[in-house]
Amino acid sequence: MRVLLFGGTFDPPHNGHIHLLQQAIRAVAPDWVVVMPACLPPHKSPSTTAPDLRLAMCRCFEPIFPDLEVSSWEIEQGGASYTIDTVAMLENRFPGAQIFLTVGSDMLLSFTGWKDWQQLLARTILVVQSRREGDEEQLAAAAAGLEQKGGRVVFAGGTPLEVSSSEIRSGRGRKNIPPQAREIIRRYDLYRPHPTISIEGARRLAKRTLSDKRYTHTLNVKKLAVKLAKQYGADPDKAALAALLHDIAKERPKAELLQILQDNAIIAKGAAQRPVPVWHGICAALLAQHRWGVQDEEVLSAIANHTAGKPGMTRLDKIIYLADMCSAERSYPEVDWLRALLAQDLDRAMAVSLGQNILWMRQQNKPIDPVSLAAYDELRRPYHLEAF
Numbered sequence: 110m111r112v113l114l115f116g117g118t119f120d121p122p123h124n125g126h127i128h129l130l131q132q133a134i135r136a137v138a139p140d141w142v143v144v145m146p147a148c149l150p151p152h153k154s155p156s157t158t159a160p161d162l163r164l165a166m167c168r169c170f171e172p173i174f175p176d177l178e179v180s181s182w183e184i185e186q187g188g189a190s191y192t193i194d195t196v197a198m199l200e201n202r203f204p205g206a207q208i209f210l211t212v213g214s215d216m217l218l219s220f221t222g223w224k225d226w227q228q229l230l231a232r233t234i235l236v237v238q239s240r241r242e243g244d245e246e247q248l249a250a251a252a253a254g255l256e257q258k259g260g261r262v263v264f265a266g267g268t269p270l271e272v273s274s275s276e277i278r279s280g281r282g283r284k285n286i287p288p289q290a291r292e293i294i295r296r297y298d299l300y301r302p303h304p305t306i307s308i309e310g311a312r313r314l315a316k317r318t319l320s321d322k323r324y325t326h327t328l329n330v331k332k333l334a335v336k337l338a339k340q341y342g343a344d345p346d347k348a349a350l351a352a353l354l355h356d357i358a359k360e361r362p363k364a365e366l367l368q369i370l371q372d373n374a375i376i377a378k379g380a381a382q383r384p385v386p387v388w389h390g391i392c393a394a395l396l397a398q399h400r401w402g403v404q405d406e407e408v409l410s411a412i413a414n415h416t417a418g419k420p421g422m423t424r425l426d427k428i429i430y431l432a433d434m435c436s437a438e439r440s441y442p443e444v445d446w447l448r449a450l451l452a453q454d455l456d457r458a459m460a461v462s463l464g465q466n467i468l469w470m471r472q473q474n475k476p477i478d479p480v481s482l483a484a485y486d487e488l489r490r491p492y493h494l495e496a497f
């Protein structure tokens with residue numbers, strides 16, 4: 110069996126990469142191709158594009174070969190990605206397979222600087238590709254040097270298609286981005302400076318994005334969240350920002366929310382299996398991070414968990430959850446009682462409100478999020494509230 114490994118940062122993947130992979134496939138005739146975006150590439154400065162989104166953009170490789178997988182393995186390992194570790198993983202997964210490693214010209218010239226490069230030479234066959242016209246001689250010399258040290262080198266040949274990811278990031282050569290990657294760039298507005306959205310910016314965004322009814326709700330949540338933050342010692346600005354963005358994805362179609370969860374498959378692992386009403390908060394946090402430059406983990410957590418809660422809720426998480434439950438336009442039977450409790454005791458109000466919601470969902474035969482049940486079980490204990 111022949112396994113072809115095609116690794117890179119892919120920030121973003123472009124037609125030059127597709128061309129290289131096609132040439133390598135032609136040269137090697139592999140049974141299986143693994144496209145492997147790196148987590149932190151050891152030879153380059155770290156990418157600022159979220160690993161999940163680089164992984165999602167790599168879907169553009171799928172149509173070019175039937176037996177091809179885009180692997181999240183290096184990203185899931187975290188930290189610096191070393192090819193030798195990936196090769197060891199592939200040897201485990203495909204015992205006895207011959208592993209082919211694609212190496213661009215720049216990489217071939219620096220190959221003896223790679224971690225355990227002698228091991229790589231012994232355990233893989235290098236598939237070398239020119240990335241620039243006119244570098245053939247230099248490559249042939251480098252390859253001959255590696256062959257003298259016991260390496261096996263295949264030249265993929267063909268004319269290079271000169272495209273550079275860094276040019277694309279700086280706004281040139283966008284025509285060289287395959288449609289699947291272009292869609293991710295558009296959805297998250299990648300490769301443009303993303304200063305953190307201001308509170309006023311978030312308000313304007315909510316106003317132009319949401320229906321009048323939901324915008325009013327959002328303003329009410331903000332007002333109460335800021336009041337609670339001042340009362341309970343949280344940061345009122347963080348509360349305002351989280352409140353203004355908490356429902357920003359609520360009116361997007363379910364298919365689009367699912368797409369966002371799939372684009373962020375590692376960071377949002379398991380989210381697509383949670384009940385659909387939970388999705389809009391998680392998606393709002395992902396959009397806040399990728400599109401609107403919100404880096405504050407507390408704000409992102411409060412947005413993501415405003416529907417279901419989570420074990421280990423922070424003060425800000427509770428404030429946004431309860432501001433959402435008790436905002437001025439809410440009129441369910443227990444709301445006035447809950448408002449009175451909230452004015453006295455944030456933690457107790459949180460436990461009671463989450464318990465009420467779980468009970469209501471159970472009565473309505475709606476699916477109950479296991480994350481909510483775990484959160485409730487933790488919150489109820491100090492108050493000896495009923496277990497579910």
Ligand SMILES: [Fe+2]
Binds near residue numbers: 355359389390415416
């Ligand atoms: Fe919501």
Ligand SMILES: [Fe+2]
Binds near residue numbers: 326330355356433
């Ligand atoms: Fe809401």
